[in-house]
Amino acid sequence: xxxxxxxxxxxxxxxxxxxxxxxxxxxxxxxxxxxxxxxxxxxxxxxxxxxxxxxxxxxxxxxxxxxxxxxxxxxxxxxxxxxxxxxxx
Amino acid sequence: xxxxxxxxxxxxxxxxxxxxxxxxxxxxxxxxxxxxxxxxxxxxxxxxxxxxxxxxxxxxxxxxxxxxxxxxxxxxxxxxxxxxxxxxxxxxxxxxxxxxxxxxxxxxxxxxxxx
Numbered sequence: 001x002x003x004x005x006x007x008x009x010x011x012x013x014x015x016x017x018x019x020x021x022x023x024x025x026x027x028x029x030x031x032x033x034x035x036x037x038x039x040x041x042x043x044x045x046x047x048x049x050x051x052x053x054x055x056x057x058x059x060x061x062x063x064x065x066x067x068x069x070x071x072x073x074x075x076x077x078x079x080x081x082x083x084x085x086x087x088x089x
Numbered sequence: 090x091x092x093x094x095x096x097x098x099x100x101x102x103x104x105x106x107x108x109x110x111x112x113x114x115x116x117x118x119x120x121x122x123x124x125x126x127x128x129x130x131x132x133x134x135x136x137x138x139x140x141x142x143x144x145x146x147x148x149x150x151x152x153x154x155x156x157x158x159x160x161x162x163x164x165x166x167x168x169x170x171x172x173x174x175x176x177x178x179x180x181x182x183x184x185x186x187x188x189x190x191x192x193x194x195x196x197x198x199x200x201x202x203x204x
Contacts, residue, residue: 014129015097018129022201
């Protein structure tokens, strides 16, 4: 079962770690809202291919390199549609 | 359509946990299989000894005591949280199952809500 985990908490929020622990090998993690701030924090290891919502990155002035997929809302909808289960943390 | 509701915030400090419990009781009222998992500070919901009268609140332990009667399938307590807060099975409400929060546990539920 493929789960899309949508995380909007900043790295300090206790649920940030709770979410990371839940992400399985077959799952996907999408960072939105405050969670995108994690991309500017040294030493946070995010599981799998990193995806983040472009508008939230721009809003917060977080610049990313090629290792991050900056997607838009249509991409987010496509991800959710393709997942067997979606969990919003 | 099994549902797991995760409570990770301490009782009494804010209302989110009570909303999660209301959600669980509503689901149960409509015969949806729902369980509650307490992790992190949320583990403190399960203490047997609670007396919030001095802060003018109703004991969440009393709400939970009736949970299985109202159709909530399981009250689950995360081991690490128990350890962190120095709680043992004897400190908890009756009928609480001690488990471990991980991917395998979550895989049992189609819907997971973290409140």
